[in-house]
Amino acid sequence: MSRRTSSADSRLVQATGPVTRRGILALLGLGAATLASPALSGCSSNGGGTPVASGVPTGAATRGGTLRLAFPGSGAADSLDPTVGQTSCDLVRYAIVFDQLFSFDNGTAQPSLATAAEPDAKGKNCTLTLRKGVTWHDGSPFTAADVVHTLKHRAAPDRVFPSELSQYFNLVAARRVDDHTVVIPTVKTVGDPATLLAGSGLYVIKNGARSFTVDDTVGTGPYRVTRFQAGVETQLERHATYWNGAGNAEKITLLSIEDPQARVNAVRGGQADYASDVSYSTAKSGAGGAGLQIRTGGEGLRTTYGFVLNVTRGPSADPRVRKAIRLGIDREALVKSVFLGFGAVANDLFGAGAQHFLDTVPVPEHNPGQAKELLKAAGADGKPFVVRTAEYEAGLNASAELFVEQLRGLGLKATLIKVGVTEGFDAEGMKACDALAFPLGPFSLALTYTRSAAYPTLALPDEELNRAVATAISTRSETERAAAWETAQQVMADRGNWVAWGRGDVLSVAKEKLTGIDGRESPKYPWLGKAGFVA
Amino acid sequence: MTRRTLRHASGRLALAAGLLGALSLVVYAGVDLLPGDPATARLGPSSTPDQANQARERLGLDEPLAQRYWEWVTGLLRGDLGSSANGMPVADLLSGRLGNTAVLTGITVALLVPASLALGVSLGRRAGGRFDGAGSAALLLTVAVPEFVIASGLALVVAGRLGWLPAASLVPAGEHPLGHPEVLVLPVLSLLLVSLAYASRMIRAQTVQALRAPHIEFMRLNGMPERAILRQAVLPAVLPSAVQIWLISAAGLMGGTVLVEIVFNYPGIGGILVSSVRSGDLPVVQALAMFMGALTLLATVAADLIAAATGRTRST
Numbered sequence: 001m002s003r004r005t006s007s008a009d010s011r012l013v014q015a016t017g018p019v020t021r022r023g024i025l026a027l028l029g030l031g032a033a034t035l036a037s038p039a040l041s042g043c044s045s046n047g048g049g050t051p052v053a054s055g056v057p058t059g060a061a062t063r064g065g066t067l068r069l070a071f072p073g074s075g076a077a078d079s080l081d082p083t084v085g086q087t088s089c090d091l092v093r094y095a096i097v098f099d100q101l102f103s104f105d106n107g108t109a110q111p112s113l114a115t116a117a118e119p120d121a122k123g124k125n126c127t128l129t130l131r132k133g134v135t136w137h138d139g140s141p142f143t144a145a146d147v148v149h150t151l152k153h154r155a156a157p158d159r160v161f162p163s164e165l166s167q168y169f170n171l172v173a174a175r176r177v178d179d180h181t182v183v184i185p186t187v188k189t190v191g192d193p194a195t196l197l198a199g200s201g202l203y204v205i206k207n208g209a210r211s212f213t214v215d216d217t218v219g220t221g222p223y224r225v226t227r228f229q230a231g232v233e234t235q236l237e238r239h240a241t242y243w244n245g246a247g248n249a250e251k252i253t254l255l256s257i258e259d260p261q262a263r264v265n266a267v268r269g270g271q272a273d274y275a276s277d278v279s280y281s282t283a284k285s286g287a288g289g290a291g292l293q294i295r296t297g298g299e300g301l302r303t304t305y306g307f308v309l310n311v312t313r314g315p316s317a318d319p320r321v322r323k324a325i326r327l328g329i330d331r332e333a334l335v336k337s338v339f340l341g342f343g344a345v346a347n348d349l350f351g352a353g354a355q356h357f358l359d360t361v362p363v364p365e366h367n368p369g370q371a372k373e374l375l376k377a378a379g380a381d382g383k384p385f386v387v388r389t390a391e392y393e394a395g396l397n398a399s400a401e402l403f404v405e406q407l408r409g410l411g412l413k414a415t416l417i418k419v420g421v422t423e424g425f426d427a428e429g430m431k432a433c434d435a436l437a438f439p440l441g442p443f444s445l446a447l448t449y450t451r452s453a454a455y456p457t458l459a460l461p462d463e464e465l466n467r468a469v470a471t472a473i474s475t476r477s478e479t480e481r482a483a484a485w486e487t488a489q490q491v492m493a494d495r496g497n498w499v500a501w502g503r504g505d506v507l508s509v510a511k512e513k514l515t516g517i518d519g520r521e522s523p524k525y526p527w528l529g530k531a532g533f534v535a
Numbered sequence: 536m537t538r539r540t541l542r543h544a545s546g547r548l549a550l551a552a553g554l555l556g557a558l559s560l561v562v563y564a565g566v567d568l569l570p571g572d573p574a575t576a577r578l579g580p581s582s583t584p585d586q587a588n589q590a591r592e593r594l595g596l597d598e599p600l601a602q603r604y605w606e607w608v609t610g611l612l613r614g615d616l617g618s619s620a621n622g623m624p625v626a627d628l629l630s631g632r633l634g635n636t637a638v639l640t641g642i643t644v645a646l647l648v649p650a651s652l653a654l655g656v657s658l659g660r661r662a663g664g665r666f667d668g669a670g671s672a673a674l675l676l677t678v679a680v681p682e683f684v685i686a687s688g689l690a691l692v693v694a695g696r697l698g699w700l701p702a703a704s705l706v707p708a709g710e711h712p713l714g715h716p717e718v719l720v721l722p723v724l725s726l727l728l729v730s731l732a733y734a735s736r737m738i739r740a741q742t743v744q745a746l747r748a749p750h751i752e753f754m755r756l757n758g759m760p761e762r763a764i765l766r767q768a769v770l771p772a773v774l775p776s777a778v779q780i781w782l783i784s785a786a787g788l789m790g791g792t793v794l795v796e797i798v799f800n801y802p803g804i805g806g807i808l809v810s811s812v813r814s815g816d817l818p819v820v821q822a823l824a825m826f827m828g829a830l831t832l833l834a835t836v837a838a839d840l841i842a843a844a845t846g847r848t849r850s851t
Contacts, residue, residue, distance in 0.1 A: 074810045074814065075806035075807045075809075075810040075811075076628040076629070076632060076806070076807045076810075077619065077621055077623070077628070077807075077810060077811070077814070077816065077819075079621060079623070084621050084622070157593075158593070160593075160620070160622055161586075162586045162590070227708040227709055229708035229709060229802075231632075231802060231806055231807070232705075232706060232708055232802050233705070233707065234708070235707075255703075257703060257800045258797070258806055258809070258810060259798065259800060261687070261798075262702070262703050262797070262798060262799065262800040263703075265690055265702035265703055266702060266703040266705065266800070268695055268702065269694050269695065269701055269702035269703065271701055271702070271703055271705055272703075421813055422569070422573070422812075422813065422815040425587075427584060427587075454584060454585075455584060
């Protein structure tokens with residue numbers, strides 16, 4: 001399993017060394033715009049401005065103070081309802097106002113409001129044991145009735161986002177056994193329910209809760225909402241009797257700022273202590289102020305960038321073509337020009353950072369000669385090849401442009417279709433392309449493999465793969481599950497349709513003294529339950 | 536007002552009503568035809584095709600366009616803007632934010648009117664001189680720069696480097712931007728610079744034209760002081776056109792403010808428009824497009840009516 005880095009040892013990157021052209025550009029405020037051009041950054045990135053890592057404050061956070069942290073939101077569509085919001089700003093807020101049954105830490109599911117989730121021997125039911133001694137923000141005790149209500153509410157047909165859990169559990173049939181035990185009937189056999197529950201964004205709400213205004217948003221989390229305005233900010237106060245130890249900061253203000261440059265400006269101008277999701281070009285130009293740092297989310301929490309090949313048509317159906325593309329592309333060049341050094345090459349597998357991830361699979365060596373031979377042998381030489389991209393993550397379109405260039409160099413007649421993010425997953429459009437640019441955060445393997453299999457144009461119809469994934473999800477034996485995930489990943493490494501070429505850092509800009517920003521599930525929406533300032 | 540102008544005015548208003556009807560159809564169908572599928576756009580890469588189908592059904596996207604348009608437009612007449620994709624009433628999403636945007640444009644217009652009149656007339660009176668040459672060149676340069684470039688520049692220099700004003704227009708939850716005037720300065724300045732350049736150039740041209748009139752020549756020959764000429768002959772000739780220019784500028788500001796609001800994270804309609812286009816939240820985009828279109832249309836009609844009342848044709 002790969003090691004994740006959490007707040008205590010997350011990395012700090014800053015430009016050091018003598019005055020450079022880059023340093024001067026940053027001073028002039030021109031860094032971001034100028035350095036966005038890959039051509040410019042390629043020629044000067046090895047000078048004094050090379051990213052250097054050191055550590056964030058290691059001291060413990062002191063009690064008290066107000067934190068002001070900026071995250072991308074969705075403007076007026078921000079919502080206190082934990083079944084509605086999808087942006088980082090929403091998810092950060094849910095995670096400190098509410099608790100989940102299980103939550104991710106170091107890539108594995110850790111007990112939160114549930115202390116155990118046991119599937120029965122026949123695979124028909126799953127029994128949840130709930131934590132005792134937990135109180136809601138209004139002082140009332142947390143019980144099984146709250147969990148039953150949460151599950152039923154989540155499964156109701158009028159929810160904006162359907163829950164993936166419904167594929168595995170019959171949520172509406174969940175029943176209370178006693179105050180701290182709930183039984184959920186399963187739809188298919190689930191071997192490791194804790195991991196599925198941890199990855200499902202299931203925030204536990206109070207029995208009877210249906211509307212979520214400032215006054216009736218009651219959670220069990222370390223902070224409670226005192227003020228909220230969609231697209232503007234959320235003001236939160238410490239929940240003194242939080243079951244996992246009260247938070248450090250007295251108050252937290254979450255600022256919803258959609259534009260990345262505006263987020264950075266807010267920190268540089270002293271209006272915020274932290275801005276999440278900073279662009280690579282901004283980071284390269286430096287933190288931009290005394291007492292500020294550019295931080296990475298840690299190696300285990302990088303975002304994997306890649307392409308999913310559509311095996312239902314054209315050249316990608318031939319495993320030789322898939323292999324040729326993997327051997328033929330220049331990953332180093334992609335990493336350099338897209339991540340500007342804030343990342344590393346990858347071994348074609350999505351899911352880095354998750355439990356059971358196979359990082360022993362080597363990164364394919366760059367071998368354009370062999371790639372061209374394979375393409376010729378497959379009769380794909382000179383054949384049209386359509387790449388589709390939308391800017392789901394910063395730099396994805398740039399990566400697709402470079403990818404197309406490289407494919408042309410290998411002899412494919414590659415073309416690029418660039419669409420808006422609203423079109424990216426349009427079914428017809430996906431059918432008409434041979435490769436789709438695809439980013440994926442550090443989610444569990446169960447999510448990574450079931451989501452990609454849901455679209456015929458993203459899936460790899462391979463019996464061994466399907467069997468292994470089914471086993472990995474259904475088996476109750478930890479060793480069997482580990483072996484099944486290994487098999488599934490070996491299949492993908494051997495003949496799969498992923499060309500995951502690199503993993504990019506998730507960057508932020510923060511005040512030096514700010515600590516306790518805990519990546520957990522994703523550094524894009526960290527857990528702030530223990531955030532604070534060091535003395 | 537004469538009977539002729541009254542008849543003209545009622546004709547114009549009837550035309551405006553007809554155009555609003557046509558606009559609603561164009562807006563609804565146009566937004567509906569935006570590339571992409573609102574269901575998959577909303578659910579993102581983590582959804583399955585089945586979930587996207589369910590969402591499509593829930594959003595009513597499986598009904599025919601004509602039927603959806605009819606429901607929307609009848610709702611509009613009742614004052615019901617519908618519900619956004621995440622279930623919130625569109626009117627609730629927009630209400631506070633329209634007010635904030637109105638504050639921004641209102642202050643800009645209030646500053647634009649005296650500033651553009653003073654600048655335009657004084658440049659026009661010195662037409663051909665050095666002051667006019669430098670001034671006109673500066674205005675031309677500013678007109679050519681989009682609002683968001685000016686806004687980004689101000690954010691970097693005035694807020695970032697000099698630290699005189701906040702770089703982000705953050706208004707605490709539950710409070711009004713007017714209670715925090717410092718967050719208004721840079722957004723207003725960005726909008727003002729561009730609209731001022733446009734309006735002053737137009738007013739300068741009107742002044743130059745007015746000064747060429749034979750009766751002004753006559754006043755000068757009779758030894759009337761320049762101030763009196765300005766007050767009695769030039770301003771009355773320039774003002775009707777100036778009012779039209781201000782009305783058109785005010786309507787145009789609504790578009791410019793979207794981009795400026797994004798740069799400063801000002802809590803107006805800009806952020807909503809951009810995020811709802813991005814997430815394919817069609818009911819919100821339709822309401823905003825309809826609102827902005829209607830406002831532009833009404834400003835143009837008002838400018839026409841003023842022109843008719845003052846016996847001049849529209850000069851913009």
